[in-house]
Amino acid sequence: MCLKRINMRLFLLSILIGVQLTSWAGDKPEYAVTSIPKELLKNAHAVVRLQEVTVDIKSPSKYNVKEKIVITILDESAEDQASWTEFYSNLQSIEYVEGELYDALGNKIRSLKRSEIKDYPVYDGVTFASDDRYKSHAFYYKTYPYTVVYESELNSSLTMFLPKWQPVMDKEISVEKSRFIISFDKDMVIHRKLYNFNQSPQEGTDPKKNSWTWELKNQPAFIKEYAAPVISDLAPVIQFTMGAFKMEDFAGSLNSWKEYGAFIGQMRQGLDELPPDLKNKVHELTASVSGTEQKVRVLYDFLQKHSHYIAVQIGIGGWRPFPASYVASKGYGDCKALSNFMVAMLKEAGIKGYYTLINAGSGKKDLFLDFPSPYFNHAICAVPLEKDTIWLECTSQTNPFGYAGSFTGNRHALLITEEGGKVVTTPRYTKKENVQITRLTGKLLDDGSLQMKANNQYWGETGETLQHVVNAYSKEEQLKYIKTTLDIPNYDINGFSIAEERNRLPVVNEKYEFVAQHYAQLTGKRIFLQPNVLNRLERRLTADTARQYWIDIIREFTEIDTVQIQVPEGYTLEAAIKPMQLTTIFGQYEVSAVLKGNEVLYCRKLQLNRGRFEAAQYNDLVKFYDQLYKSDHSKIVLVKKE
Numbered sequence: 001m002c003l004k005r006i007n008m009r010l011f012l013l014s015i016l017i018g019v020q021l022t023s024w025a026g027d028k029p030e031y032a033v034t035s036i037p038k039e040l041l042k043n044a045h046a047v048v049r050l051q052e053v054t055v056d057i058k059s060p061s062k063y064n065v066k067e068k069i070v071i072t073i074l075d076e077s078a079e080d081q082a083s084w085t086e087f088y089s090n091l092q093s094i095e096y097v098e099g100e101l102y103d104a105l106g107n108k109i110r111s112l113k114r115s116e117i118k119d120y121p122v123y124d125g126v127t128f129a130s131d132d133r134y135k136s137h138a139f140y141y142k143t144y145p146y147t148v149v150y151e152s153e154l155n156s157s158l159t160m161f162l163p164k165w166q167p168v169m170d171k172e173i174s175v176e177k178s179r180f181i182i183s184f185d186k187d188m189v190i191h192r193k194l195y196n197f198n199q200s201p202q203e204g205t206d207p208k209k210n211s212w213t214w215e216l217k218n219q220p221a222f223i224k225e226y227a228a229p230v231i232s233d234l235a236p237v238i239q240f241t242m243g244a245f246k247m248e249d250f251a252g253s254l255n256s257w258k259e260y261g262a263f264i265g266q267m268r269q270g271l272d273e274l275p276p277d278l279k280n281k282v283h284e285l286t287a288s289v290s291g292t293e294q295k296v297r298v299l300y301d302f303l304q305k306h307s308h309y310i311a312v313q314i315g316i317g318g319w320r321p322f323p324a325s326y327v328a329s330k331g332y333g334d335c336k337a338l339s340n341f342m343v344a345m346l347k348e349a350g351i352k353g354y355y356t357l358i359n360a361g362s363g364k365k366d367l368f369l370d371f372p373s374p375y376f377n378h379a380i381c382a383v384p385l386e387k388d389t390i391w392l393e394c395t396s397q398t399n400p401f402g403y404a405g406s407f408t409g410n411r412h413a414l415l416i417t418e419e420g421g422k423v424v425t426t427p428r429y430t431k432k433e434n435v436q437i438t439r440l441t442g443k444l445l446d447d448g449s450l451q452m453k454a455n456n457q458y459w460g461e462t463g464e465t466l467q468h469v470v471n472a473y474s475k476e477e478q479l480k481y482i483k484t485t486l487d488i489p490n491y492d493i494n495g496f497s498i499a500e501e502r503n504r505l506p507v508v509n510e511k512y513e514f515v516a517q518h519y520a521q522l523t524g525k526r527i528f529l530q531p532n533v534l535n536r537l538e539r540r541l542t543a544d545t546a547r548q549y550w551i552d553i554i555r556e557f558t559e560i561d562t563v564q565i566q567v568p569e570g571y572t573l574e575a576a577i578k579p580m581q582l583t584t585i586f587g588q589y590e591v592s593a594v595l596k597g598n599e600v601l602y603c604r605k606l607q608l609n610r611g612r613f614e615a616a617q618y619n620d621l622v623k624f625y626d627q628l629y630k631s632d633h634s635k636i637v638l639v640k641k642e
Contacts, residue, residue: 189243261421
């Protein structure tokens with residue numbers, strides 16, 4: 001499909017080259033699609049014709065940004081790039097925005113009207129109060145290709161977060177020219193970190209100010225590939241931080257993780273005091289409990305039962321937690337407030353807990369250990385014990401005690417200690433912890449229908465979806481979910497249950513009974529039966545000798561399947577599934593299927609490894625998946641004895 005689109009675009013552009021352009025006031029012939037270098041059209045759905053960003057840091061508490069972007073949208077796949085969005089609040093203001101729309105020939109169609117700019121609150125479904133808002137606009141032009149131009153200016157006092165330069169917005173977007181300029185007083189310290197880019201900046205000559213300028217020209221589009229790195233791991237990115245910054249009345253530093261942690265600690269100073277009645281409650285809850293872990297468990301249970309997540313983020317409140325007394329009286333707070341509240345309860349119980357910053361979310365990018373920066377999106381609580389650490393997700397009323405999982409596990413976090421920030425590692429969940437065990441027992445009826453009982457267990461990350469199903473779904477919704485997991489043409493579920501064991505490594509137990517009508521194929525005296533009933537690999541990859549990027553596999557797990565099917569009397573095994581044992585860098589796979597008496601016993605074990613693999617190994621992954629797919633979909637043939 002992509003090649004067809006590209007060829008069609010080149011055909012259209014060849015026609016446009018021969019068209020005599022008629023110009024009038026407001027036309028921009030340089031925006032004509034015909035002027036785009038052909039190499040920038042390859043694999044691209046959009047082309048950044050020009051991007052100019054100028055950042056002027058005026059003081060430790062204020063900076064100004066001016067930006068102009070010209071982007072040509074080649075087809076509907078890049079329609080979302082033809083828009084402008086900017087956030088504002090009490091700490092950040094939008095000074096102006098202008099926009100223009102041009103057709104394929106570079107003729108101006110119209111300008112942006114102020115009345116077309118939409119203004120929205122930043123709302124995530126759980127925010128109670130916030131001064132964060134954003135303005136947005138899109139031309140919604142449907143005649144491809146076309147070009148949009150936006151110019152805007154922003155003033156901000158959020159100097160803890162300086163703008164970064166990321167000229168390549170996404171894969172399948174090429175860049176004709178992008179320029180980034182950052183300037184600051186000579187006495188300021190600005191840290192920079194370059195990724196996938198080794199160009200030294202052009203330095204300014206102003207005796208009073210430093211100025212750095214970078215340019216990127218004629219960058220072809222990065223293609224999309226299976227399990228390929230995200231665009232920020234491939235394309236140029238430059239991040240900046242201030243050695244010293246100020247946020248309202250608080251001064252901070254990003255010279256080191258230790259200094260940044262000290263700034264966060266400063267903002268928390270005095271906010272961990274509980275009201276007298278809650279102090280008494282903490283002592284009442286822990287008085288009869290022995291052992292630190294059990295006391296932490298009791299207090300965490302109290303937190304989950306008596307508070308819930310609601311964000312209140314006004315001004316500096318978006319980064320500074322509300323006092324523990326606020327949560328005590330209101331019964332709610334955001335991640336910062338609830339984590340601070342948990343730390344305060346632990347403190348009252350004589351247990352050391354640490355307010356901790358983390359970049360949460362499945363698949364989220366980890367910290368750059370050698371470049372202290374403030375790009376965290378979440379706060380949690382850490383409780384060090386003698387031999388390990390308890391990690392507490394304070395925003396969830398259902399998260400198992402001490403379980404980090406895919407949301408905050410397998411990454412680094414910043415512990416806020418009395419001495420400052422300390423980078424630590426959260427729990428790793430590997431194929432030893434992420435285990436799915438499927439047990440099926442039943443029988444094959446004379447008409448080929450399959451009557452089965454499923455008794456399944458999901459450990460660690462393999463059970464996270466079911467954890468949500470258990471805690472958030474009604475019985476009817478749970479049944480609907482189970483049905484979505486069954487890849488069987490025609491079946492009835494006769495009963496089910498889903499239960500959760502909320503341990504530090506949680507387990508979800510799933511049981512159900514079903515009848516799959518005419519599951520096996522009966523032809524004369526033969527039965528064709530697929531013994532892998534529930535857990536078949538459904539992904540097949542296409543071989544690619546021109547693979548460009550390395551392979552990132554971010555999930556790691558083990559699957560163990562046992563299927564026992566009683567078959568009608570008088571059959572023997574005519575064709576079996578070939579026993580297989582595969583060991584590769586990507587994982588291991590074992591399978592066998594035998595007939596013992598009148599029972600088919602099918603055993604399968606799959607382990608997938610997390611890791612980064614060379615592009616040259618991609619076709620080995622293709623082969624591995626292909627072998628799994630064929631084996632998982634294999635059938636045995638039973639024949640009636642004469």
